[in-house]
Amino acid sequence: MNVSNAAVRVRGLVKDHGRGQGRVRAVDEVDLEVPQGQMLAVMGPSGCGKSTLLHLLGGLERPTDGEVWVAGRRIDMLSERALARMRRRSVGFVFQAFHLVEELSAAENVELPALLAGRSRRQARRRASLLLERVGLAARARHLPSQLSGGQRQRVAVARALVNDPLVVLADEPTGNLDTAATLDVLKIFEELRSPGQSFVIVTHDERVAATADRLVSMRDGMFVDDTWLAGSHPRGLGGLIGLEG
Amino acid sequence: MQDAVLAMLAKEPSHGYHLHARLRRSLGPLGESMNRGQIYVTLTRLERAGLVVGERSDGLPERPERKVYALTPAGQQRVAAWLAEVGWPKPDLAEFHLKLAAAAAARLADPVELVAAQRRELLRRLREAQRAALAEPAGSGAGLLLEGVTLRLQADLRWLDACERAWSKADDEVEGG
Numbered sequence: 001m002n003v004s005n006a007a008v009r010v011r012g013l014v015k016d017h018g019r020g021q022g023r024v025r026a027v028d029e030v031d032l033e034v035p036q037g038q039m040l041a042v043m044g045p046s047g048c049g050k051s052t053l054l055h056l057l058g059g060l061e062r063p064t065d066g067e068v069w070v071a072g073r074r075i076d077m078l079s080e081r082a083l084a085r086m087r088r089r090s091v092g093f094v095f096q097a098f099h100l101v102e103e104l105s106a107a108e109n110v111e112l113p114a115l116l117a118g119r120s121r122r123q124a125r126r127r128a129s130l131l132l133e134r135v136g137l138a139a140r141a142r143h144l145p146s147q148l149s150g151g152q153r154q155r156v157a158v159a160r161a162l163v164n165d166p167l168v169v170l171a172d173e174p175t176g177n178l179d180t181a182a183t184l185d186v187l188k189i190f191e192e193l194r195s196p197g198q199s200f201v202i203v204t205h206d207e208r209v210a211a212t213a214d215r216l217v218s219m220r221d222g223m224f225v226d227d228t229w230l231a232g233s234h235p236r237g238l239g240g241l242i243g244l245e246g
Numbered sequence: 247m248q249d250a251v252l253a254m255l256a257k258e259p260s261h262g263y264h265l266h267a268r269l270r271r272s273l274g275p276l277g278e279s280m281n282r283g284q285i286y287v288t289l290t291r292l293e294r295a296g297l298v299v300g301e302r303s304d305g306l307p308e309r310p311e312r313k314v315y316a317l318t319p320a321g322q323q324r325v326a327a328w329l330a331e332v333g334w335p336k337p338d339l340a341e342f343h344l345k346l347a348a349a350a351a352a353r354l355a356d357p358v359e360l361v362a363a364q365r366r367e368l369l370r371r372l373r374e375a376q377r378a379a380l381a382e383p384a385g386s387g388a389g390l391l392l393e394g395v396t397l398r399l400q401a402d403l404r405w406l407d408a409c410e411r412a413w414s415k416a417d418d419e420v421e422g423g
Contacts, residue, residue: 180393181384188380207400211372212380228366230373 005072007168007199008034008057013066015052015222026052028222029066036167039190039200041210044219050203051172053219057201058091058170059083071167088117092161096173098153100145106156107132107141114163124163131159135189151182158189165195171202175209187212249328250341251288252297252317253348256325259301259316262286272347273340282311289315297321329355332367339405346413357413365406372399 015027026049034040042050055061056068059075068076071090075083093099100109107128114124132141135155137148145153154174161169169190175183187209190200202213210216214231217224254265266285270277292298298321300313317325329349342364346357375395382389 184380187376191380207369207372207403208376208396211369211376211396216369226362226365228369230370 005036006033006069007036007038007071007197008032008201009067009069010057010063011067013053013056013068014064015049015056015061016064017052025222027056027063030222030224032217032224034168034199034201036197036199038215039194039202039213041213041216042201042203042219043205043207043210043216046205048219049222050219054170054172054201054203057168058093059087060093088113089164090167092164092166092169094154094157094161094169094171094174096176098145098150098157098177100153100156100160102145105142105144106137106148109145109156110159110163113160117164119164127163128159131162131193132156134193135159136185149182150177151179151185154178154182154186155189158186158193162193165198167198169198169200171200171204173204174202175204175206183209247284248288248292249324250344250348251285252292252321253325253328253345253354254351255298255315255317256322256348256352256354258352259314261314262289262311265289265315268351269344272344276340286311289313292321297324325354329360332363343409346409350413350416357416358410361406361410361413365403365410368399368403368406372396372403375399 010030010032013027013030013032014025017024017026028049030053042053044050052061056063057070059068059070059078063076066076067074070086073086075086078086100106101112104112107125110128110131111121111124114127115121119127129138129141132138135158137152137155137159140148140152145156148156154177158174161171171190175186178186183206190202191212194200200213202209204210211230214229216226216228216230218226218228250269251265254260254268260268262285263282266280266282269280269285273280289298289300293300293315297318298315299318300315302312325348329345346360349355349360350357375392379389379392379396382392
């Protein structure tokens, strides 16, 4: 089998929830390849299978059928332990509800995955403080999540997702709980902190978030119905957007 | 208006009053202010431009309301060009709505495809506007204007989603109301 240098690749991916009569096909024979360095957005109505797809890509769920490759390695057959190791090394997650550990400070939340991945305490601390500085939260490193705003919590979560410099960052409605200003902050951070070759897959219902991606796929009933390349086109310049031209 | 009238003729040659009735049906309460006279004025202009021909149907004096209008080859070309156009210069929802209805009625194009093309175009514009917004420092005036631009594009995209859903369902219905 030809293993390309895609960050993530799936073939014939199927995921059923439930059994027998109550069985629902959440993901229906999806093929997808996300090259290294690509930012991909996935949109679709609720229940279309986009979150399930994201979980399958990151090894949080196992497919009913099909293959999942991450960083050139097939992961759908891995043991739980190997899967957990793969996730720590190669995948960063950002969730709508932040999922920070409430008892730990911002800095400790960011350090945690680095420690779990086997980095020394000193390395983890250095990397976490660098990232918190870059997301504009150096002054709040000792704060607990409950002492932070939603936008700040999500910035901590993004720093945490990036701490091990994963090949793939998977974000499920990362701005779903944020206002416009905080949304722009998170998008800026994605843009600025993205390292070369790092891929992002962002599930969102916000067209403005999706539009920052290089490519957008639309999902309905577990299938892709559209695949649009957004990057690199300059149809008319910004003046045209407000009717200053023509 | 001219383009919408032309595209309705792509289904079949029609009397002005029939076109008026179809437009009213497509636009519902939004088309209430449209009178038949406007249709005849439009048809007369189109005829002068060589895009339609009007044929008297009953040997009575030559008046627009007696004529059956049909597209000329030039008119057909103009309709095809209009359908393929994916510009969104001004958010003219009624024009796009009529385009979908006319395309479906004449089976000239798949409305779902027209919506998809429009959607891709708007997404690219939204991308430009959003990236420009990201590049603005917090609190800049241009940032506020760009937020307005992105919000409007977002609203248009959501409406296109609604169009896509409706026309996907209306596959076997010939004309949407």
